[in-house]
Amino acid sequence: MGIFSYKDVYVENGKRVLEVNILPEKYCNFDCIFCPIGRSQNKVDTQKSFDKMDSSLTELENMIDRTKAELVFINSKGEALVNQKIIDIINIIKGKGLPVKLLSNGYILNRPEYEKIANMCDEVIGEIKVSSNEDFQKIQRPIEGYTFEEHISNMKAFREQYKGKFILEVTIIKGYNDDEESVEKIKNIIEEISPGKLIIARIEDEIFKKKLGLSDERFNEISNKLQNI
Ligand code: SF4
Structure with missing residues (x-):
């Protein structure tokens, strides 16, 4: 048994998606x-080697064959780029002739070692969940020295050189970035990054939804405003 875990295959845009x-x-x-995964005991932005990678890679190949996947979505318990074997993982998927979609929070996408890896993927998702550095530090609690301004400029720099489809996912959070001033700031950030696709989301996790979730009405209002840029 390897260390990877999988979701049941689903169809999106007419393609069978295997999420790993x-x-x-x-x-x-x-x-x-x-965070739906819980607390970060391992706050890292450098690559790590993990046990059982050989069996994990074999299992991935078998899963792709068995599920007849048409796209593989790397959506991990944190920042997938820190797995030292990520290039091998992408190569296995590509070797099967399949496109790869990668989810990252976006902060390290423009570091040369990671940019090279993300550039191997057909679609890359970056995320924004606040609209100020104060909230970034308060509710996203990044590694010391990280700033919200850099989060945005790093994604922008990645996007400017990326040939694939860059998807920006913006999460609107009650009490943090759902006021008019924040929405305006987010609008400007979206324009600055200029993603190939924009996803507007809200907190859906049952545990946090009550405190941080948006009403349908406010969510639709903000979504319409941002999607119409
Ligand atoms: S970016 Fe935040 S929500 Fe996403 S995995 Fe990391 S800690 Fe969790």
Whole structure:
């Protein structure tokens, strides 16, 4: 048994999607208060080697064959780029002739070693969940020295050189970035990053939804405003 875990295959845009987590436990450079995976005991932004990678890679190949996947989505328990074997993982998927979609919070996407890896993927998702550095520090609790301004400029720099589809996912959080001033700031950030696709989301996790979730009405209002940029 390897260390990867999988979701049941689903169809999106007419393609069978295999979603895979490539981390044994949470390894992230942030420690968001609303993280569905729990607390970050391992706040990292450098690559790590993990046990059982050979069996994990074989299992991935078998899963792709068995599920007849048409796209593999690397959506991990944290920042997938810190798995030292991520290039091998992408190569296995590519070797099967399949496109790869990668989820990252976006902060380290423009570091040369990670940019090279993300550039191997057909689609890359970056995320924004606040609209100020104060909230970034308060609710996303990143590695010391990280700033919200850099989060944005790092994604922008990645996007400017990336040939694939860059998807920006913006999460609107009650009490943090759902006021008019924040929405305006987010609008400007979206324009600055200029993603190939924009996803507007809200907190859906049952535990955090009550405190941080948006009403349908406010969510639709903000979504319409941002999607119409
Ligand atoms: S960036 Fe994602 S995985 Fe990392 S702590 Fe925040 S919610 Fe969790």
